Amino acid sequence: MENFVVIGFFVGLGMLFRRIKAFPDQSAQAFNMLALYVALPAVILLKVPQLQLSRDMLVPAVVPWAMLILSAALVAGAGRMMRWSRETVGVLLLIVPIGNTAFMGVPMVEAFYGGQGLPYLIIYDQIGTILIFALYGSVMLAMFGSEGKVSAANVLRRAFFFPPTMALVAGIALRGWPYPEPLVRGLGSLGGMLTPLVMTAIGFQLRIRLSPAVMKPLGFGLAIKLVVAPLAALAGCRLLGVHGLAADVAIFEAGMPPMVTAGALAIAGGLLPELAAALVSLGMALSFITLPLLYLII
Numbered sequence: 432m433e434n435f436v437v438i439g440f441f442v443g444l445g446m447l448f449r450r451i452k453a454f455p456d457q458s459a460q461a462f463n464m465l466a467l468y469v470a471l472p473a474v475i476l477l478k479v480p481q482l483q484l485s486r487d488m489l490v491p492a493v494v495p496w497a498m499l500i501l502s503a504a505l506v507a508g509a510g511r512m513m514r515w516s517r518e519t520v521g522v523l524l525l526i527v528p529i530g531n532t533a534f535m536g537v538p539m540v541e542a543f544y545g546g547q548g549l550p551y552l553i554i555y556d557q558i559g560t561i562l563i564f565a566l567y568g569s570v571m572l573a574m575f576g577s578e579g580k581v582s583a584a585n586v587l588r589r590a591f592f593f594p595p596t597m598a599l600v601a602g603i604a605l606r607g608w609p610y611p612e613p614l615v616r617g618l619g620s621l622g623g624m625l626t627p628l629v630m631t632a633i634g635f636q637l638r639i640r641l642s643p644a645v646m647k648p649l650g651f652g653l654a655i656k657l658v659v660a661p662l663a664a665l666a667g668c669r670l671l672g673v674h675g676l677a678a679d680v681a682i683f684e685a686g687m688p689p690m691v692t693a694g695a696l697a698i699a700g701g702l703l704p705e706l707a708a709a710l711v712s713l714g715m716a717l718s719f720i721t722l723p724l725l726y727l728i729i
Contacts, residue, residue, distance in 0.1 A: 437542075437626065438538050438539070438542060438626065438630050439635065439719070440620050441626065441627050441630035441631045442533045442630050442631070442633055442634035443634060443636055444631050444634060445459070445630065445631040445632060445633060445634020445635035446634040446635070447634075448497075448631065448634075448635055449634070449635050449636075451639055454635070456672070458632075458635055459632040459633075459635040459636040460632075461564070461612040461629045462629070462631055462632035462635070463534070463628075463629070463632050463691070465624070465628055466624070466625055466628040466629050466632070467534075467594060467595070468535060468594050469621055470622055470623075470624045470625035470628055470629075471533055471534070471537070471594070471595050471598075471619055471622075471625055472594050472595055472598035473598075473618045473619075473621035473622040473625075474537060474549065474598070474625055475553055475557075475595055475598040475599055475602055476598050476601065476602045476605075476624040477615070477618045477619065477622055478546075478549045478550050478553055478602075479550070479553060479598075479602025479603060479606070480602060480605065480606050480610075481601060487551075487676075487677035487678075488551075488554055488653050488677065490551075490655070490668065490673055490677045490678045490681050491495075491551045491552070491554040491555035491558070491559070491677055491680060491681040491684070492554050492555070492558040492559065494555065494559070494562055494664050494667075494668075494681040495530075495532075495555055495558075495559025495563060495681075495684070495685070496559060496563070496680070497664070497667065498528065498530075498660045498663070498664060498685050499528045500584065500662065501569060501659075501663055502527050502655050502656070502659075502660055502661055503524055503527075503528055503656055505654070505659070506520065506523045506524050506527055506528075506651075506652070507520070507524065507657055509651055513647070515648055517575065518575065518702050519648050519703060519706065520575070520577025520709055521571065521574070521577055521650060521697075521702050521703075521707050522648075522651045522702045522703045522707050522710070523651070523706075523710075524571050524575070524723055525568060525571040525572065525575070525686060525693055525697050525702065526652065526689045526690070526694055526697055526707060526710050526711070527652045527655055527656050527689065527710070528563065528566075528567070529560060529564050529568060529689065529690045529693040530560060530565055530656065530685070530686075530687035530688065530689065530690060531687045531688050531689060531690045531691060531714075532552065532556045532559070532560045532684045532690075533552075533556045533595065534629045534632075534633075534691065535561070535629070535633070535687050535688060535718065536552050536555075536556060536687050537625055537626070537629070537631065538547065538625065538629060538630060539625040539683070539687070539718075539722055540552045540680060540683060540684070542684065542723075543723075544676065544679065544680060544683070545727045546682045546692045547676065548676060548679075550568070551676065551677045551680040551681065552677040552684060553599065555680065555681055555684045556595070556684075557595065557596060557599045560690070561593060561595070564690065564692070564693060565593070567600045567692060570613070572697075575702060586688065632678075633715055636691075636712070641709055641713070642705060644705075645703075645705055645706045645709055648706060649706060649710060649713065651707050652689075652710055653688075653713060653714055653717060655709065656679065656686075656687075656688060656689055656714060657686055657688065657709075657714065657717055657718060658686075658721065658722045660685045661682055661683070661685040661686030661725050662687075662728075663685075664681065664726065665682045665729060668682060679729050680706065680719070682725070682729055683722070683725060683726065683729065686718070686721060686722060686725045687722075688711070688714030688715045688717070688718040689710050689711050689714045690711075690717075691711050693711075694707045694708060694710060694711035
């Protein structure tokens, strides 16, 4: 669990940086962009050639879509039963089904399953989370947000030109070509920055503000994301007789907290900023408790 201690160190470092005036308010965004455009694509380029195409790959490709259907159905049903406002249901539908499977997922999977779990994470993130975010997320924003409608062409363009997606395509295209050793070392150095950058950014922006008005939908949304979804994935895999590292990583990824970018998209779309920010912030904080527990259960 040494890697988990390292994660906690960088989260604490980010919280410390937030109190130092030398670090501007936009520091977390800078850390995230460097991770998104440099470190995460480097990890993908290194790990994609290690992918062994097999039936095991179906599990991390299918689980995120199954969790999307389950989460959206539970949110829609609860919204009707509890008569939540349209904006509240919109925030939950947009944020709850989409997990932080890359930024939070990479360091967490590496901490608990080692580097051999990362190829399965890449499948879960790229075939599942990224496509769900681009397609489903855009539809939800169009239905509930203030922007009105969304262009299918723009959605597909954003999905394809997303840096990690481009790295995935490049990595698949280069599978038959061994990387030169200097390139391997360079990609390894860049990819090694991912955990420090992401966890420092999380600590920097970890602000939890709660008001009574958001408590019920907040608690319901986080219960689905952090508890119900991963346990449902676990039950489904075991009932179908699916075991092994691919299934374990997929179940673990199903328990990741809400995606930061999905929360930002909800806020930008005019959907209850307080609830959106609380889902992301409190979700990240609680995941440091729920993910180790989930690992033990798996």
